[in-house]
Amino acid sequence: MSRIRTEEEKQVARRMTREKQKEDWLQQQEEKRSGHERYMKEAVKQAKKAAALGEVPIGCVIVQEGKIIGRGYNRRNTDKSTLAHAEIAAIRRASRAVGDWRLEDCALYVTLEPCQMCAGAIIQARIPEVFIGCMNPKAGCAGSVYNLLEEPAFNHQAHVFRGLLEEECSQLMKGFFKDLRLRTGRESQEMAKTERRRETAKTEGRQETES
Numbered sequence: 001m002s003r004i005r006t007e008e009e010k011q012v013a014r015r016m017t018r019e020k021q022k023e024d025w026l027q028q029q030e031e032k033r034s035g036h037e038r039y040m041k042e043a044v045k046q047a048k049k050a051a052a053l054g055e056v057p058i059g060c061v062i063v064q065e066g067k068i069i070g071r072g073y074n075r076r077n078t079d080k081s082t083l084a085h086a087e088i089a090a091i092r093r094a095s096r097a098v099g100d101w102r103l104e105d106c107a108l109y110v111t112l113e114p115c116q117m118c119a120g121a122i123i124q125a126r127i128p129e130v131f132i133g134c135m136n137p138k139a140g141c142a143g144s145v146y147n148l149l150e151e152p153a154f155n156h157q158a159h160v161f162r163g164l165l166e167e168e169c170s171q172l173m174k175g176f177f178k179d180l181r182l183r184t185g186r187e188s189q190e191m192a193k194t195e196r197r198r199e200t201a202k203t204e205g206r207q208e209t210e211s
């Protein structure tokens with residue numbers, strides 16, 4: 001015998017359906033992991049372009065029907081623009097390629113968990129599938145700080161696959177920041193040396209005038 005369900009019961013049922021769909025989707029993608037890794041490798045290539053410019057190495061590609069239609073890498077310092085994130089560049093190119101702001105049958109691959117701006121753009125572009133290399137605990141908006149991609153209160157959500165080529169993507173970041181620390185360490189050493197030389201020169205100059 002069926003009875004009228006309360007609103008709370010309906011909500012629980014909806015949440016369970018969503019969780020089940022999520023699990024099924026993840027299972028399906030797991031079976032196609034090597035195919036997905038191929039695209040993530042392309043995103044890694046993009047990230048290396050950013051690294052070559054001294055930028056934080058983040059890369060992104062967008063795929064439609066097995067074809068890469070948009071590529072992008074972080075150029076924030078180079079372009080002096082907050083908007084120059086890898087995902088935004090890739091979305092812009094993909095939209096140009098399909099002639100539409102909607103990217104409803106596309107998948108996005110990004111080496112690092114998207115920030116709030118990029119996660120917002122992904123939802124705005126209606127991209128249904130997002131593959132992430134490594135997570136960004138301090139700023140990520142696909143589950144770390146916040147989960148904007150799977151927020152049920154929005155009209156659109158994306159499926160999210162995390163940890164695709166995770167080791168490679170996280171090594172990319174670690175390597176970059178290690179180099180940066182070494183570089184800034186060397187620079188401050190150089191500055192200290194110059195400062196010491198200047199001080200010595202000043203003292204010697206004083207001694208000369210005194211004698």
Ligand SMILES: [Zn+2]
Nearest residue numbers: 085115117118
């Ligand atoms: Zn971003």
